[in-house]
Amino acid sequence: MIPTKRPKLELLSPALIKKIIAEALVILEKQGIFVENQEAIRLFKGARMKVDDSSQRVYIKPKLVESSLSSTPAEIKMYDRSGEKEFVVGGDEVHFDPGSTAVTILDQKTQEQRRADTDDVVRFVHLADCLDNIHFQSTGLISNDVPEIIADSYRLYLGLMFSSKPMVTGTFRVAGFKPMHDMLVAVRGSEKNLAAKPLAIFDACPSPPLKWSNLTTQSLIDCARAGIPSELISMGMTGATSPVTIAGTLVQHVAETFCGIVICQLAKKGAPVIFGGSPSSFDLRKGTTPMGAIETMMIDAAYTQIAKHLHLPTHAYMGLSDAKVNDSQAGLETGLGAVLGALAGVNVISGPGMMDFESCMSLEKLVIDNEICGMAYRLIQGIAQRDEPIATLLFEGFTPKMQFLSLPHTKKWYRQEHTFPAISDRDTYDYWVSLGRKSMADKAAEEVDRILKTKPAQVADESLVKELRKIMFADAKNNGVAKLPEIKR
Amino acid sequence: MSKEDMLSKMAKAVIDGDKEQCVSLAKDAIKKGLDLNEVIEKGYIPGVKKVGQLWEQGEYFLPELITSGECMKAAMQVLQPELKKAHIAVKSLGKVVIGTVEGDIHDIGKNLVSSILSANGFDVIDLGADVKLEKFIAAAEKEKADLICLSALLTTTMMGQKKLIELLRERKLYDRFKVMVGGAPVNQTWAYSIGAHGYAENALTAVDAAKHLLKK
Numbered sequence: 001m002i003p004t005k006r007p008k009l010e011l012l013s014p015a016l017i018k019k020i021i022a023e024a025l026v027i028l029e030k031q032g033i034f035v036e037n038q039e040a041i042r043l044f045k046g047a048r049m050k051v052d053d054s055s056q057r058v059y060i061k062p063k064l065v066e067s068s069l070s071s072t073p074a075e076i077k078m079y080d081r082s083g084e085k086e087f088v089v090g091g092d093e094v095h096f097d098p099g100s101t102a103v104t105i106l107d108q109k110t111q112e113q114r115r116a117d118t119d120d121v122v123r124f125v126h127l128a129d130c131l132d133n134i135h136f137q138s139t140g141l142i143s144n145d146v147p148e149i150i151a152d153s154y155r156l157y158l159g160l161m162f163s164s165k166p167m168v169t170g171t172f173r174v175a176g177f178k179p180m181h182d183m184l185v186a187v188r189g190s191e192k193n194l195a196a197k198p199l200a201i202f203d204a205c206p207s208p209p210l211k212w213s214n215l216t217t218q219s220l221i222d223c224a225r226a227g228i229p230s231e232l233i234s235m236g237m238t239g240a241t242s243p244v245t246i247a248g249t250l251v252q253h254v255a256e257t258f259c260g261i262v263i264c265q266l267a268k269k270g271a272p273v274i275f276g277g278s279p280s281s282f283d284l285r286k287g288t289t290p291m292g293a294i295e296t297m298m299i300d301a302a303y304t305q306i307a308k309h310l311h312l313p314t315h316a317y318m319g320l321s322d323a324k325v326n327d328s329q330a331g332l333e334t335g336l337g338a339v340l341g342a343l344a345g346v347n348v349i350s351g352p353g354m355m356d357f358e359s360c361m362s363l364e365k366l367v368i369d370n371e372i373c374g375m376a377y378r379l380i381q382g383i384a385q386r387d388e389p390i391a392t393l394l395f396e397g398f399t400p401k402m403q404f405l406s407l408p409h410t411k412k413w414y415r416q417e418h419t420f421p422a423i424s425d426r427d428t429y430d431y432w433v434s435l436g437r438k439s440m441a442d443k444a445a446e447e448v449d450r451i452l453k454t455k456p457a458q459v460a461d462e463s464l465v466k467e468l469r470k471i472m473f474a475d476a477k478n479n480g481v482a483k484l485p486e487i488k489r
Numbered sequence: 490m491s492k493e494d495m496l497s498k499m500a501k502a503v504i505d506g507d508k509e510q511c512v513s514l515a516k517d518a519i520k521k522g523l524d525l526n527e528v529i530e531k532g533y534i535p536g537v538k539k540v541g542q543l544w545e546q547g548e549y550f551l552p553e554l555i556t557s558g559e560c561m562k563a564a565m566q567v568l569q570p571e572l573k574k575a576h577i578a579v580k581s582l583g584k585v586v587i588g589t590v591e592g593d594i595h596d597i598g599k600n601l602v603s604s605i606l607s608a609n610g611f612d613v614i615d616l617g618a619d620v621k622l623e624k625f626i627a628a629a630e631k632e633k634a635d636l637i638c639l640s641a642l643l644t645t646t647m648m649g650q651k652k653l654i655e656l657l658r659e660r661k662l663y664d665r666f667k668v669m670v671g672g673a674p675v676n677q678t679w680a681y682s683i684g685a686h687g688y689a690e691n692a693l694t695a696v697d698a699a700k701h702l703l704k705k
Contacts, residue, residue: 103644103674148645207594239552240597284550287598287691288673359674 004384006092009343011302017309020247024254028060033210033259037217043266058259065258068265074311076229076272078136078166079197081187081460087135087166089201089229089274089313092345094380096338096373097136097168098128099320099354100203101155102361105141108445111325113360115144118485121158124353126457127363127448129163133373134352134366136201137165141361149479150472152176156183156200157472158487161465164458168231168350170203174215177222179475184228186467187460195227201274201348205233206256208241217263224264224271231274231315231348232260237282237289238299244284246299253279253303261312274348275307276315278358289357292322292333300337301344308345316341319351319369319376320358326365326441330355334365335372342376364444367451371421378419386413423447492523496532499564503536503608504543506556508563515567525568526580529610533564537608541693551601554692558604565607581612583703586629587638588616589672590649595642598672598692602638605692606699611636622653629666635703638695639685641672650675651683658684667702671695 012020027033032050035041035058044051050059075090087095104113105120116124121143128134139155146154152172159167160183171177180200188194202223204216212220223230234256236242242249257275264271281295282288290296300316307314319338323329334351341349352373353366387393387409394409404410423443425432432438438446460468476484490498495514502510511533518528540557543549572579585606589599596618607613614632616624629637641647650670657663669687670680680688687702689695 284552285547287551287601 001388002385004382006345007343007380007382008092008345009301009340010305011298012305014309016247017306020250020254020306021310023251024258025062025065027210027251027255028065028258029062030059031210032057032059033212033255034058035212035217035259035263036214037212037221039221040212040217040263040266043221043263047266060259060262064262068262069258069310069312071265071269072261072273072312073270074313076198076274076313078201078229079199080166081160081164081199081458083188083193083197089347091347092380093347094342094345094349094377095135095347096133096319096349096352096369096376097138098124098134098140098361098366099317099351099358100138100140100168100170102141102354102359104356104360106325106355106360106362106365108362108364108448113324113356116141116361117145118143118158119488121155122162122457122487123452124361124363124366125159125162127366127451128353129165129458130451130455131366131370133370133377135165136168136348137163138168138350139170140353143485145485146476147479147481149173150176150476150481153179153183153472153475154484156180157468160184160187161460161468161487162457166198167200168203168348169200170231171215171219174218177219179471181222181226181228182471183468186471187464191226198227198229198272201229201231203231203233203276204260205235205278206260208234208236208256209252210256210259212256212259212263220260220263221267224267224273227268227272229272229274229313230260230264231276232257233276233278233315233317234260234303235278235280237280238295239284240282240287242279246295246302249279249299250302250306253277253299254306257303257307273312274315275303275310275312276348277303278317279303288322290322291317291320291351291354291358292329292337294336297337297340300346301340304341304344304346313347314345315348315350316344316346317350317358318346319349319372320354321365322357323355324360326355326362326368326444330365331368331372331440334369335375338369338372338376339379342380345380363448364441367423367444367447368440371423374419374421386416490517495521495523496528496535499528499532500536500539503533503557503560503564504539506553506560508556508560511560511564512567515564519567519571525572525575526577529565529568530580533561534610537561541609541696544693555601555604558601558608561608562604579612580610582610582700583635584612584614584632585636585638585699586614586616586625586632586634587640588620588625589618589640589642590625590646590653591619591621592649593641593643593646594618596640598642599638599640601692602640602671602689602695605696606638609696611696611699622649622656625653626656626660626662630662634666636667636669636699638669638671638699641670641675644674647672647674647679650679650685654684669695669698669702 280289318341352369
């Protein structure tokens with residue numbers, strides 16, 4: 001049998017990859033980068049890097065970058081809440097997770113954006129947990145009925161309580177790490193078990209151009225020491241906060257990410273790190289950051305290729321849209337992004353469900369996007385040689401009446417070769433009319449209701465719920481929050 | 490070169506975003522002893538207005554807008570000291586204190602508004618990003634500002650806009666300054682709900698809104 005080819009998208013020539021990396025190294029060494037965190041500054045000094053204390057500017061030598069790259073694991077094994085199911089983040093593995101973090105939800109009934117509350121977040125987590133092509137959960141929605149100060153830990157609390165999938169999350173405050181880490185430890189039983197079987201990825205974003213803030217740097221250091229994978233989310237906006245050329249933005253992206261990798265490796269050698277990003281092709285007319293722009297996706301695919309060249313796990317914000325409702329634009333941009341991301345072999349693709357420039361979550365869209373992700377997964381499985389010979393035997397004794405429907409060969413292979421959508425319309429026109437002329441968004445809304453009604457949520461067992469509650473209530477109390485919303489279910 | 494020629498060259502330099510030309514024409518105007526207020530009003534400002542039109546027609550994008558704003562600023566930096574020396578008041582559409590509110594380091598949008606307001610003849614004091622609410626009030630009082638502009642990119646820092654208006658009310662300053670708000674998550678409903686006097690969707694509508702607000 002001829003091995004199946006994994007279809008692959010590569011946008012950069014090897015020479016261009018090398019040049020981008022070389023320029024990033026020059027910038028880090030000659031221009032330096034701002035690191036606004038005392039502990040990181042100490043680590044850089046300990047590694048004998050030049051530091052300008054007054055401006056918190058660090059000059060990183062290529063040698064340190066190179067050694068940090070080589071001590072970063074090429075793949076990470078993530079585990080679900082039970083600790084049994086393993087997900088490899090590395091190679092050309094692809095895992096979709098809902099985009100993060102939305103501040104609003106698209107209300108299905110009114111089709112208006114509104115702030116989400118605890119019940120919305122629970123429904124979101126439950127739904128994402130039930131969708132097969134969404135491998136990871138994300139803390140993708142902010143609950144507006146708790147004070148902002150505990151918004152980061154609260155979303156993880158609900159996530160761990162109602163979903164069994166690995167999490168993509170992150171801190172909004174330096175002090176947020178501890179309660180969030182405590183919750184993860186509560187799931188695994190000990191810090192050691194958590195480090196051995198990571199349950200959550202923490203996102204950390206540098207501030208373009210060329211700066212790591214105190215909060216995000218601290219998150220890198222804390223995660224590295226706890227064995228929690230950090231996902232580095234560089235996010236240049238072409239022509240606004242990064243060079244207008246795609247290659248120029250890639251240079252900055254790589255420089256910022258290298259600095260993040262160095263910080264993680266200085267904090268703990270061998271710490272798991274994911275080369276990610278959320279760059280955008282800044283719209284120089286509207287002043288907005290379109291995630292659905294083809295150039296945004298090109299930047300994503302290109303830095304992914306660079307990261308793969310360096311044998312690092314990868315992440316991108318793809319498979320999302322800037323549309324405000326579930327219309328053609330939503331499907332177009334999400335479909336393009338999911339397919340290109342999968343072809344590029346991005347390991348963690350954050351995006352499904354998300355619209356309006358990473359600001360709004362739609363449950364209907366999440367269901368539609370789950371279908372898109374399924375198509376992307378099918379695409380990257382490629383075209384296999386199933387039989388030897390492929391088909392000549394099927395045509396033995398060929399007659400004009402021949403059909404394939406009743407062949408054992410058809411029954412044997414059709415489920416592996418073809419996928420069947422849950423909500424895409426494949427009906428005849430008349431039948432579609434007889435069913436009420438439903439759009440994909442209409443069907444998605446019904447599907448959301450059906451799933452939430454018929455598939456039970458994977459609620460954590462009672463003792464874990466108790467522990468998570470204890471940690472959450474203590475964090476709330478420490479921040480002067482006396483009451484937390486009641487969870488209805 | 491006739492005065493008319495110079496004035497039209499000034500407009501063209503702003504439209505083309507030619508900073509050097511803007512500065513050298515300003516210097517020539519001083520040498521020739523031209524009426525500098527006329528130079529501003531009939532030379533540079535028409536250029537700025539044309540840039541605004543080109544923007545509205547979809548011809549110009551943000552890079553052109555910003556560059557022209559900076560050209561205007563560069564010309565004013567040459568002209569202002571001369572006007573001062575001659576004790577001539579620079580005609581201003583009003584004094585504006587602008588900044589991005591506390592906790593928010595994003596200032597691309599704010600810079601744009603700041604640059605376009607000043608290019609259009611407002612006297613703009615830009616406090617930068619991550620500005621404490623107290624600082625807005627102190628600056629507005631000290632500079633005797635007409636208008637305070639508050640930018641916020643994050644839904645979390647949007648609250649700062651509301652708090653500032655509350656502070657102004659507490660201190661009985663609400664009627665003294667007009668307040669205009671803007672930023673990605675901000676909209677007219679929000680502006681209205683917190684009692685802001687004005688709201689602008691983008692830098693150019695900010696000019697119209699500011700003009701409208703200060704027309705006493």
